[in-house]
Every structure is written in C-alpha cells, then in structure tokens.
Amino acid sequence: MNANNIWEIAESYLDGTMLPADVASVNARLKTDPTFAAEFNENINLINSLNSNGKQKRFRTMLTDIHNKQLTEKPVKKTFALPAYFWRTAAVAAGVALITSIGTYSLFINSANKNASQYSTISREVEHLKNVQKRQQEQQNAIIDSIKKKNAPVIPTSEVRFTGTGFAITNDGYFATAYHVINYGKFDSVYIECNDDKYYKAVLVNYNEKTDIAILKVEKKNFKFAKSEVPYAINNGKASLAAQIFTIGYPKDDMVYSEGYISAKNGYNGDAGQYTLALPAGHGQSGSPVLDANGNISGMLTAISGPEEANTYAANSNALIDVLEPIRANMHLPKNSKLAKLSREKQIEQLEAYTFSVKVYKK
Amino acid sequence: MYSPENNEQQVLTALARGDRAATEQIYKQQYPIINGWLIKNGGSADDSADLFQEAMVVLFGKVQEEEFRLTCSVGTYLFAISKHLWYKKLQRQHKEPTRLFDNTEGDDEGYGHPAHEDDVNIHHEREAHFELLDNALDQIGEPCRSLLQAYYHKDKSMQQIAVDFGYTNPENAKTQKYKCLARLRKLFYTMQSK
Numbered sequence: 410m411n412a413n414n415i416w417e418i419a420e421s422y423l424d425g426t427m428l429p430a431d432v433a434s435v436n437a438r439l440k441t442d443p444t445f446a447a448e449f450n451e452n453i454n455l456i457n458s459l460n461s462n463g464k465q466k467r468f469r470t471m472l473t474d475i476h477n478k479q480l481t482e483k484p485v486k487k488t489f490a491l492p493a494y495f496w497r498t499a500a501v502a503a504g505v506a507l508i509t510s511i512g513t514y515s516l517f518i519n520s521a522n523k524n525a526s527q528y529s530t531i532s533r534e535v536e537h538l539k540n541v542q543k544r545q546q547e548q549q550n551a552i553i554d555s556i557k558k559k560n561a562p563v564i565p566t567s568e569v570r571f572t573g574t575g576f577a578i579t580n581d582g583y584f585a586t587a588y589h590v591i592n593y594g595k596f597d598s599v600y601i602e603c604n605d606d607k608y609y610k611a612v613l614v615n616y617n618e619k620t621d622i623a624i625l626k627v628e629k630k631n632f633k634f635a636k637s638e639v640p641y642a643i644n645n646g647k648a649s650l651a652a653q654i655f656t657i658g659y660p661k662d663d664m665v666y667s668e669g670y671i672s673a674k675n676g677y678n679g680d681a682g683q684y685t686l687a688l689p690a691g692h693g694q695s696g697s698p699v700l701d702a703n704g705n706i707s708g709m710l711t712a713i714s715g716p717e718e719a720n721t722y723a724a725n726s727n728a729l730i731d732v733l734e735p736i737r738a739n740m741h742l743p744k745n746s747k748l749a750k751l752s753r754e755k756q757i758e759q760l761e762a763y764t765f766s767v768k769v770y771k772k
Numbered sequence: 773m774y775s776p777e778n779n780e781q782q783v784l785t786a787l788a789r790g791d792r793a794a795t796e797q798i799y800k801q802q803y804p805i806i807n808g809w810l811i812k813n814g815g816s817a818d819d820s821a822d823l824f825q826e827a828m829v830v831l832f833g834k835v836q837e838e839e840f841r842l843t844c845s846v847g848t849y850l851f852a853i854s855k856h857l858w859y860k861k862l863q864r865q866h867k868e869p870t871r872l873f874d875n876t877e878g879d880d881e882g883y884g885h886p887a888h889e890d891d892v893n894i895h896h897e898r899e900a901h902f903e904l905l906d907n908a909l910d911q912i913g914e915p916c917r918s919l920l921q922a923y924y925h926k927d928k929s930m931q932q933i934a935v936d937f938g939y940t941n942p943e944n945a946k947t948q949k950y951k952c953l954a955r956l957r958k959l960f961y962t963m964q965s966k
Contacts, residue, residue, distance in 0.1 A: 416950040455957050461836070462902045463924035468790050468832050472825050475792075475799050 415445075419452040574658035575601055575625070576698040576709075577634045577763040578643075578733065579740050582627035584634075585729060586696030586767045587711050588616045591623055599625060602766045603634070604664075611767075615736050620682045620728035621711045624736065635762035640747040641698075643706045643733075644726040648684065650674055654707055656688065657757060658697030659766040665694070666757060672720075677712065682728040684708055686721040696767060699723045704748025704756050780846055788835040798828070802847055806854045815858070823861075827854040830895045843887065856892040908960040916952035923949060 421427040422435060439446045573590030577583070584601070591599050591613065600608045609627045616623040648654070648671050655668040669688030676683020686699070690710055699708040708723035733740070748756045786794035806827065807820040815823070830853045834840050842849050909917055915937060922928045922936065934945040 416953050417946075451957055451961065452953070455953065455960060458901065458905055459920065459924040462905055463927065464790065464836075465829060465832065465902070466925050467927065468795075469825060469829065471790065471792060471795060472799070472828055475796050476803075476821055476825070479799070479803075 415448060416452060419449060419456060423453060423456055571769040572659065572693050573695040573767045573769075574693065574697040574710075575765055575767040576696070576706075576760075577639050578624065579742065580634050580638050581741075582611075582629070582632040582634070583614065583736075583740060584611070584625055584627070584765075585698075585709055585732075586623055586625065587709065587724075588618055588621045588623040589711075590695050590767055591625070591769055592616075592618070598770045600768045600770065601627065602768060604761055604765065608768075615732055617728070617732045620724045620732065622709060622724050622729055622732045624732055638741070639743050639763055640759050641700065641704050641706055641763075642743045642746050643729060644701065645730070647674060647725065647727070648701060648707045652707070653702050654686065654688065654699050655702075655753070656690070656694070656697045656699050656710060657760060657764050658690075658694035658710065659764075660691040660693035662766075664761065664764070669721075671707075676722045676725075677714065677720075680722075682724060683711070684723045684725050686710075686723055688721045690721045693766075698760075698764060700748075700756075700760075704746045704751070704760075784835050784840075784842070784846065787832065788840075790832075795828070798831075798846060798850075799824075802850050805847065806851060809851070809854070810858065813858070823854055823858055824850075826857050826895075830857070830891055833895060833898065834891055849888070852888045853892060856888055860892065860896075904963055905960060908956055908963055912952065912955050912959055915948070916955060919945075919949060920952050920956065 418427075418431075418435060422432065427435075435449075439449060571590055573586050575584045575586035578585055599611045599613070601611055602608050609629055609632065611625040611627050614624045614626050650671055650673070652671045653668070654671060655666065657664055657666050659665070667689050669686055671684050672687040673685035675681050676685050684699075684707070688699075688710075690697075690713055694710050695712070697710040698706055699710060701707045706726055706729070708725045709729060710721065710723050712722040714720045714722070733742075748759055751759065783794045783797060787798065803820075803824050806824050807817075810820045810823060811817075827850050831846070831850060834842070844852075909920060912920075919933060919937060922933050923930070928936070930942040930945050930949070933949075934940075934942045937945060937948075939945040939948065
C-alpha cells in the first residue's frame with residue numbers, strides 16, 4: 410500500500426463513501442496489523458481534527474458576522490431590548506478606561522497592580538514620578554529642617570506601594586484605616602501624611618481581617634493630631650436606612666469630599682458588619698470615615714463593587730467598636746460630637762486635621 | 773406538533789449543521805441576557821462579544837455529539853457555560869471571582885453543575901488541540917498550508933481547488949493534498965509529543 414493510498418482509505422472510511430465489504434476488510438486489518446492500525450488511527454484523528462477545526466472556524470466567522478450586523482442595525486427599531494443594552498455597553502466601554510480593573514473590590518491604590526487598565530497605569534506612573542520628586546524635595550527639606558531645628562520628621566526612603574485614608578480615634582495618635590491597605594503584600598512600614606505635610610510612622614495595634622479594620626498608632630512620643638480632642642464620637646448601634654452620610658478621604662493628594670446615604674443596612678453578600686452606601690468612592694479612599702449628619706462616625710469605607718453596580722461598602726461603627734474593645738482601656742474616646750450644630754463646611758474644616766492619607770511602603 | 777421543546781430541539785439540530793437562521797435566533801434571544809449579566813459583573817462590550825462567541829462554540833461542540841442532550845433549556849445552558857468561562861478567565865488573571873458582585877442568584881440554576889464544567893474543560897482542551905494544529909499548519913509551508921486551509925477551513929471542493937491552485941485535474945490536486953496531509957501528520961505529532 411503506498412503512502413497516498415492509506416489517506417484515501419482513511420478519507421472514504423470517515424465520510425462513509427467506502428463500500429461495506431471494504432470497511433470490513435479495513436476493520437479486519439486493524440485488528441491483525443498493529444503498524445497499519447497505528448498509522449491509520451493517526452490519519453483518522455488528524456482528518457477528524459482538521460474537519461472539526463474547520464467547521465468551528467466557519468461557525469466563528471458566522472457568529473462574528475451576525476454580531477457585527479446586529480451592532481450596525483439602527484438602535485431605534487426592533488422589538489426587544491437590544492438598543493438599551495448597546496447604549497449601556499457603549500457607555501460602559503467609554504467609562505471602562507477610567508475604572509481600574511474588573512471586579513475590583515478594594516478601594517486602595519495599588520502601585521504594583523498589573524491588571525490595571527492602560528489609562529490608570531499611565532496615570533499612576535505620572536503619579537509615581539511626582540511622588541519621587543515630591544519625596545526628594547521633602548527629603549531635602551527635611552535635611553534643611555534638621556539642620557535648622559534638629560527635629561526632622563522621618564521621611565520614608567522607599568516607594569509608596571499602597572495608599573488609603575485614615576482617621577483619628579484619639580488625639581494622641583490612635584487611628585483607624587482599612588486592614589487591606591496595610592496588609593496587602595506584607596508591608597514594611599506605614600506612614601501617615603498629615604495636613605502639615607509631615608510624615609509620621611505608625612505601628613499596628615489591633616485589627617480584624619474579616620471586618621477589614623485596622624487600628625494603628627503614631628510612634629512619635631507626645632504626638633497630637635491637633636490641639637483639641639477628636640471632635641466626633643463613634644455611633645453605637647446601627648444607622649437607619651436612608652440616613653444621610655458623608656465622607657472625606659484622599660483618592661489623590663488633595664482631600665476629597667463626597668456625600669450620599671445608607672442604601673442597605675447590610676453590606677456585601679448581606680454582611681451584617683457592613684453598610685451598603687450610595688456614595689461615590691474611588692481608589693485611595695479605603696479607610697475614610699463615614700459620618701452622619703451630626704458628624705458622628707457611622708463607619709469606615711472599605712470597598713466598592715463592579716463598575717455598573719457602583720455600590721460602596723463601609724464597615725459599620727459596631728465593627729469598629731469591636732476592634733477597639735481590647736485596647737479601649739488605654740484610650741480616651743469622646744462621647745459626643747462637637748460637630749452637630751455646625752454647617753457642613755465648618756464640619757469639614759474641623760475634620761481636616763483628623764483625616765489623613767495613609768501610605769504603605771515596601772523595601 | 774409544535775411545542776417549545778420540539779422547537780428548541782429543531783433549532784439545535786439546525787445549529788449543529790451550522791445553519792445561519794438557527795444561530796441568529798439563538799443569538800437574538802440569548803446575547804442580550806449574557807451581555808447584561810457581564811456588564812453588571814464588570815465586563816466590557818468586547819468581553820461580552822468574546823464570551824458569547826466562546827459559549828456558542830461550546831454549545832456548537834456539544835450538539836456535534838451524536839446523542840447530545842441538554843438537561844436544561846438553551847438559555848440556561850448558555851448562561852451557565854458563560855459563567856464558567858468567565859470565572860475561569862478571571863481565575864487565570866488572578867482575580868477573585870468570589871468577590872464579584874452577582875445579583876443573578878435567582879436564575880442561577882445550572883451554575884455549578886459538574887456536567888457544565890466538564891463541557892467547559894473539554895472545550896478548553898479542544899481549543900488547545902486546535903491551536904497546535906493551526907501552528908503545525910502554519911509551519912508546513914506552501915502550497916500545503918493554503919491547500920489544506922482551502923479544503924478544511926474554507927470548505928472548498930477539490931474541483932475548485934484544482935482551478936485555484938492550477939492543477940490540471942482534481943485527481944492531481946487530491947494527490948497533492950495527501951502528500952500535504954502526510955507532512956502535516958509528521959509535524960503535528962512531533963509537536964504534540966513535545
């Protein structure tokens with residue numbers, strides 16, 4: 410049997426054009442001649458693969474064609490909801506460049522995030538360059554300061570890996586932030602950048618990974634966030650549905666204010682330690698305080714879900730109190746808010762010294 | 773007699789042949805649902821088109837089986853397969869699917885069904901196999917590459933190929949095709965054994 414002949418046999422064997430008597434003799438030979446059987450089976454498999462691969466390719470081409478034809482149809486006519494979907498799709502496609510990554514859950518800025526979209530990667534590199542320059546500037550200033558005053562603030566020398574927001578629990582240096590901000594990628598050191606532009610090193614005091622709350626303390630002796638005690642108290646019990654809330658945080662170098670309301674009493678997947686908020690939030694705002702209209706702490710921002718859902722989640726104040734419980738003895742926690750009767754602008758003014766950017770460095 | 777089940781079976785049989793009308797019908801009914809779900813779960817329009825195509829190819833592969841049987845409706849099947857494909861894709865990208873917001877629990881029947889997972893796994897294996905085959909085809913050189921592509925991918929007849937490639941008759945073209953197949957086999961199985 411020559412080399413071409415075996416292909417011809419395989420082809421007719423497969424497509425059913427072979428005479429029954431020939432099929433029987435091929436089957437008989439397959440049983441008795443292992444060399445022939447091996448080659449014949451390889452040929453059969455190859456032809457089968459080529460056939461189904463080709464069939465699938467034609468099917469894909471047709472699908473692409475159908476899809477493209479649907480897309481080019483005017484989005485006004487027809488019966489079912491396609492137009493709305495495509496509208497939405499277009500809007501999302503336009504918006505997607507601005508959103509860090511699909512399914513991003515956490516709200517902190519991750520400088521090492523490989524999955525970030527092109528747009529935010531670029532913006533981060535710019536940001537990164539700016540940070541380097543800023544840090545160099547600050548280090549120079551610090552050296553000059555240290556010569557002048559002999560009490561230079563510590564300036565971190567490595568790169569910022571993550572940033573989030575923190576807020577004071579007590580005036581003498583205890584503060585809260587989201588646990589994932591500091592733990593992600595095993596931090597080396599955490600600094601806060603206060604609104605006097607100085608950096609202060611902080612140590613972890615207590616945390617709860619599940620509720621995503623971390624309590625830290627500024628290391629520096631006799632540290633004070635501001636002249637007076639923290640102007641807000643932590644709410645006991647759950648806030649009401651639809652309660653107006655606001656937050657301030659550091660998604661960028663400047664403080665950003667946003668407001669909204671409690672849209673569900675439980676959080677992500679029904680988590681009773683969280684609220685679901687209708688509140689715009691972005692990366693870098695993890696750990697931001699959520700305050701009610703009277704300026705009391707109702708919770709702390711921890712996460713957002715999918716771009717289209719645009720839900721924001723906050724650990725509630727009960728979860729915060731739980732994490733504070735073991736260390737509460739050392740703390741002087743305010744019982745009342747001093748912000749209740751102030752206008753929103755004045756409230757923010759008062760809050761500014763107690764809310765700051767948290768930066769995590771890794772060597 | 774007409775019934776939704778009968779109708780669906782007819783559509784699937786037509787789909788197995790690669791019938792355009794049947795494919796279009798399924799597309800129009802199912803694409804908006806999967807697109808809507810994916811957009812809610814953080815996908816883009818391009819992701820939807822890719823995902824839907826992939827799910828349709830899985831279904832297409834499934835209905836090729838001689839005694840194929842869907843344990844659920846086409847819609848449920850495509851939705852379940854889409855979810856599997858999407859979560860697998862996210863897993864490959866080291867994104868955590870459990871953290872995805874998913875508000876479709878109500879119509880979740882079928883998701884997590886091991887049979888669907890099998891279908892997706894088979895699909896991925898098949899895709900890897902086809903990719904290897906395409907690579908081998910790219911390496912065998914001309915005229916073999918074009919000739920085999922014309923026959924197997926573009927579904928051209930040997931008569932047409934003889935004309936296109938300048939062979940005096942279809943028999944000569946056929947002889948050339950068998951030589952090409954022999955070369956492809958050698959290359960393909962060498963690549964596969966690596």
